[in-house]
Amino acid sequence: MSTCTDTTRRRFLAGAAGLAATTLAPGVMLITAGPARAAGGPVTNARRWGLLIDTTKCDAGCDDCVVACRTENGWQGHDRPATDSQWIRKVDLTDQVTGAKTSLPVMCQHCETPPCVDVCPTGASFKRADGIVLVDKHICIGCRYCMMACPYKARSFVHETTHGQKPHAPRGKGTVEACTLCVHRVDAGGTPACVEACAEKAGREAMVFGDLNDPNSDISKVAGRLVATRIRADLGLNQGVLYHGF
């Protein structure tokens, strides 16, 4: 897999394709992202959607984001925690030395270089041009390699026949699924259900959604102000989901 390790060259080539460079003066270049999405056209890499989660505002007793996701996408289980789907979960951490407690939601981290996409034998696991990592269930064969490859345990396998799916979130037995960043809402100009619930229902505003490529977006401004980290940043996956406060 020598081609996979040579990321510098690959990123340079990808950047050359997706970015337009203009020379303003000798030695000064203005680099902008690729063309924005045309009306009725496909998504482009001009945007990269991301989430920033401020764990200092997140509380261990609150799971409004999880409930909102379940309601929005219809992944209610069969009361069998070992096999039920789980698009988003709350994780509670305790520092063993200081005893400090942290609580945070964990979902698909929407990596820039997703391991799930690398290992998928059919191309069902893919990353959209705007950075959202999805499963094309039409071509998923349910091998679950992606579940093993994901360092964040973000994906679930549908073990049982599904009923009561939402029109915008088809789910089927024998396929793998995960957080879609509420892609149906994002395509309609909205924000994910978890972010909405955190702000409106829980009143915490611990989650910020937006375009990481836009320096004037809410998420970029907050990310510039707070020290934002990625879970297991040492893996170099450059996730779209950022955390602050732990």
Place this chain on the structure above:
Amino acid sequence: MWRSTGFLSILALAMVLLAGAVPPAAAGDGVPLPHPAKGKGLQCVEPVDAMRRYHMKYLMHQRDDTVHGGIRGAKYSLQGCIDCHAVADPKVMNGEKRTLKPFCGACHEYAGVTLDCFQCHSPVAEDKPNLSQADAQAVREAHQQALKSRIQQGN
């Protein structure tokens, strides 16, 4: 040469006579022809004969555009099929909600072709509850107008 032509003429004559003698298949003989319910809208996205033959190709092409490209609300949408063709049937969900299964099932059962879409996709129409008849008509007309403009734009 003459003999073979003569034989063919006799065969053709015999077939004409036989066809006259045997009455055409009457209703009730064998498996009845399917009669799927007519859609609610004024027109479909393509002529009916094209839809009967190619609907699966239209849907498959557009599903890739939607899943990978995020193009939503285009011409050949499964949601569009549901909006127009879903009907309440006592055999599906006790007739409580409009679903697409009776419409698709009519021909698919007749032709013995499996229908996989609804293993994952919801066939249920998301009708707004307590919508008055006038409001429902307004929603339907708005949908038809949107459909017409999409057909004119060619997407």
